[in-house]
Amino acid sequence: MMPLNMAKNSTWLCSFLLVPLLAFAGAPADTGGGRYTSVPASPDGIGKVYMGREIAKVMSFYGASWLDRPERAEEERPEHVLAALDLKPGMAVADVGAGSGYYASRIAKHVGKRGVVYAVDVQPEMIDILKLQMKQRGVTNVKPILGTATDPRLPQGALDLALLVDVYHELEYPYEMLAAVVRALKPGGRVVFVEFRGDDPQVPIKALHTMTEAQVRKEAAVLPLEWVKTVGGLPWQHLIVFRKR
Secondary structure, three states: OOOHHHHOOOHHHHHHHHHHHHHOOOOOOOOHHHEEEEOOOOOEEEEEEEEOEEEEEOHHHHHHHHOOOHHHHHOOOHHHHHHOOOOOOOOEEEEEOOOHHHHHHHHHHHHOOOOOEEEEOOOOOHHHHHHHHHHHOOOOEEEEEEEOOOOOOOOOEEEEEEEEOOHHHOOOHHHHHHHHHHEEEEEEEEEEEEEEEOOOOOOOOOHHOOOOHHHHHHOOOOOOOEEEEEEOOOOOOOEEEEEEO
């Protein structure tokens, strides 16, 4: 996710200047079965198009502190997101693109000690940051997982819910990653996308770091997922829920 006015946050700016030096861990050759096309990269993209949209650059671990900024509570209303997830004690949940664990730690409280949160990220440095955060917060039911560009390395058929917050638009291999997430869901399990609204001019986020509901539903439709609902009421984002068929 990239704010329009990056000068307000030097850490955020630094992270995106350093992004070209980083790549998804273990990225395979881009065969993709013809799913992807190459274009000249835009300033915020990687020059790779999937289903009509250019994939955005990934946020590097250098911007991890921005993920835990105090303003995030007001800008994203995480309590509303968590309420919409209908979390229950004992659930198995994946936070895909977990970053520093902002959502993973909060989900962990809702699922309780009988539940588990698989916190997936592709940067080893971000996993280290997440582990430190969980240790400092005394969270014991979050399991960090170092994924790859095509595989979140989640246990198959084990999840009640998979959550992707402001990350799907940055996945280098969105089809492969989402397919792997779907395989990890139990029958009837849910996958939830939280993305900055791409059709709202009031959202102060650069275009490639937003998605419209129509685009999310278009990309989910190629996998065995059925749309359940779209939740509004968030300041800048929409929350889109699908269920595994």
